[in-house]
Amino acid sequence: MHITHLSLTNFRNYGRLELTLPKGPILIYGNNAQGKTNLLEAIYYLATTRSPHADNDAQLLNWNAAQAAEPVVVGRLVASVETLKQTHSLEMRLIQEQKSAVSQYRNFSFRRQALLDRRKVRLMDLLGAMRVVLFLPEDVQLLTGSPANRRRYMDITLCQIDPVYCRTLSNYNKVLEQRNATLRQMAEGSPVRDVLPIYTDKLVSLGSTIFLRRAEFLANISRETQRIHYESLTAGRESIKLLYLPRLSVKKSKLAARGEQDPATLAEWLETHQGQSELVSERFAKLLQESLATDIARGATTVGPHRDDWSFQLNGRSLGSFGSRGQQRTAILALKMGEINWMEAATGERPILLLDEVVAELDENRRGALLSCVTETTQAILTATDPGMFTEPFLQQATRMHVENGRVTVM
Ligand SMILES: Nc1ncnc2c1ncn2[C@@H]1O[C@H](COP(=O)(O)OP(=O)(O)OP(=O)(O)O)[C@@H](O)[C@H]1O
Ligand SMILES: [Mg+2]
Known part of the structure; x- marks a missing residue:
C-alpha cells in the first residue's frame, strides 16, 4: 500500500501542507528542527491514532494557531491511501475549543474526531486502513x-x-x-x-x-x-x-x-x-x-x-x-524488519515504512540489509539531515524532498 496525498493543517510546525507522494523510497532531508520527524509523526498518527512522541494530543496542534484568540482551532490530517484492493481517505481532526471567553484565564477543551472516507467513525475504526512500520532511533x-x-x-x-x-x-x-x-x-x-x-x-x-x-x-x-x-x-x-x-x-x-x-x-x-x-x-x-x-x-x-x-x-x-548497545540496536532492527514481514503475511500487503534518522547509526552491513528491505517495499519514507550518507544507486531510485521550516519542496 502507499499514500498518494497528504494534507496537514495546523499540525506541529506545518501551518498548511499539501503533498503528493510517489511510490518507492522517498528521502526527506533538511537541517535540524525543520519538520522531518513531524511529517513522519503525522502519518504514524493517522495510521495508529497515537503519537510516538507527544504525551498529550493537544501538543500536536500548531502552537501559533492554538494560541491565537480564536474560539475554535482545528488541526487536520488527511491521507489518501491506495491499497491493492481499494483507496481510502483517512482523516483526523484535532479540535480545541475555548470553554469560557469571559474568564481571564482562557480555558480550553480538546477532542479528536476521526473520518474514514469522509464519514465520521470511532477512532478505532481508522486502524487497519493504512498500515505502517515506524523505525525511530529511540x-x-x-x-x-x-x-x-x-x-x-x-x-x-x-x-x-x-x-x-x-x-x-x-x-x-x-x-x-x-x-x-x-x-x-x-x-x-x-x-x-x-x-x-x-x-x-x-x-x-x-x-x-x-x-x-x-x-x-x-x-x-x-x-x-x-x-x-x-x-x-x-x-x-x-x-x-x-x-x-x-x-x-x-x-x-x-x-x-x-x-x-x-x-x-x-x-x-x-x-x-x-x-x-x-x-x-x-x-x-x-x-x-x-x-x-x-x-x-x-x-x-x-x-x-x-x-x-x-x-x-x-x-x-x-x-x-x-546486551551491548550494538546487539540491542541489531535486535530492534531485526524486530522491525520482522514486523514488516509479519504484517505482509497477515494482510497480503506490505505496510508503509517510516524511518526517522535510523540509517545514520547503522554499520555498512546492517545499512545494506535495511536499505534492500526499503527498496523492496511499495513506499518508504526516510528522513536524514545529510543525503550524502546514502549510496548513489539508492539516491538514484529515491524521490528527494527538502524540508525547511514546515515547507516541503520536491527536488
Ligand atoms: N505544536 C507545535 N507547533 C509548532 N511547532 C512545533 C510544535 N511541536 C514541535 N514544533 C517544532 O517543530 C520543529 C520541527 O520539529 P521536528 O522534530 O520535525 O524537526 P526535525 O526536522 O526532525 O529535526 P531534527 O533533525 O533535529 O530531528 C521544531 O522546531 C519543534 O520545536
Ligand atoms: Mg527529527
Whole structure:
C-alpha cells in the first residue's frame, strides 16, 4: 500500500501542507528542527491514532494557531491511501475549543474526531486502513524501558491488523477500571461485593482472548525476527528470541515454593492451547480468585494482561539487561524488519515504512540489509539531515524532498 496525498493543517510546525507522494523510497532531508520527524509523526498518527512522541494530543496542534484568540482551532490530517484492493481517505481532526471567553484565564477543551472516507467513525475504526512500520532511533528503549512500553508496542502493532483484538482490548480496559473501582470501594467497606463477580467474569473472558492473541503474535514475530537476525544481520553468529511473559501466574519469587510454571513455559502453554480459550479462562479465573485479598488491599487488579511483558533473549539471557548497545540496536532492527514481514503475511500487503534518522547509526552491513528491505517495499519514507550518507544507486531510485521550516519542496 502507499499514500498518494497528504494534507496537514495546523499540525506541529506545518501551518498548511499539501503533498503528493510517489511510490518507492522517498528521502526527506533538511537541517535540524525543520519538520522531518513531524511529517513522519503525522502519518504514524493517522495510521495508529497515537503519537510516538507527544504525551498529550493537544501538543500536536500548531502552537501559533492554538494560541491565537480564536474560539475554535482545528488541526487536520488527511491521507489518501491506495491499497491493492481499494483507496481510502483517512482523516483526523484535532479540535480545541475555548470553554469560557469571559474568564481571564482562557480555558480550553480538546477532542479528536476521526473520518474514514469522509464519514465520521470511532477512532478505532481508522486502524487497519493504512498500515505502517515506524523505525525511530529511540526504539532501543523497547528493550531497556518499562513493560508499559513493550505492551504498547504489542498493542499498536496488533491493532493495525486485528480489529477484534483492538475492540477486545478496549473493552478489557473499561472492565478493568470498573473492577478496580469496585475493589477500592470494597476496601473502604462499601457493600458492593455482589457486582465484583460480574466484572471478574467479563475480565476473564476478555483477558483470555488477549493472552492467546498476544502469545500467537509474539511466537510468529519471534520466528520472523530470529530468521532475519540470524541470516541477514549477524551472518549466522547470534540467535535471538522474543519471549512472552504473560501475567498469568503469581510472582516469580513465589513460583518455586508453589512448584508452579514459570512465565517462559506459560507462553509455550498458551501457544499450544490456541483455540482453547476455556482452559485459559479457567486458569485466569483461578488466579484472580487467589489474588483477591491482595487486590482488595491494593485497590487494583494485580494479575492479567494489563501486567504482561515480553523480553528479547540472546542465548537465554535478556538483551535488555545484558546486551551491548550494538546487539540491542541489531535486535530492534531485526524486530522491525520482522514486523514488516509479519504484517505482509497477515494482510497480503506490505505496510508503509517510516524511518526517522535510523540509517545514520547503522554499520555498512546492517545499512545494506535495511536499505534492500526499503527498496523492496511499495513506499518508504526516510528522513536524514545529510543525503550524502546514502549510496548513489539508492539516491538514484529515491524521490528527494527538502524540508525547511514546515515547507516541503520536491527536488
Ligand atoms: N505544536 C507545535 N507547533 C509548532 N511547532 C512545533 C510544535 N511541536 C514541535 N514544533 C517544532 O517543530 C520543529 C520541527 O520539529 P521536528 O522534530 O520535525 O524537526 P526535525 O526536522 O526532525 O529535526 P531534527 O533533525 O533535529 O530531528 C521544531 O522546531 C519543534 O520545536
Ligand atoms: Mg527529527
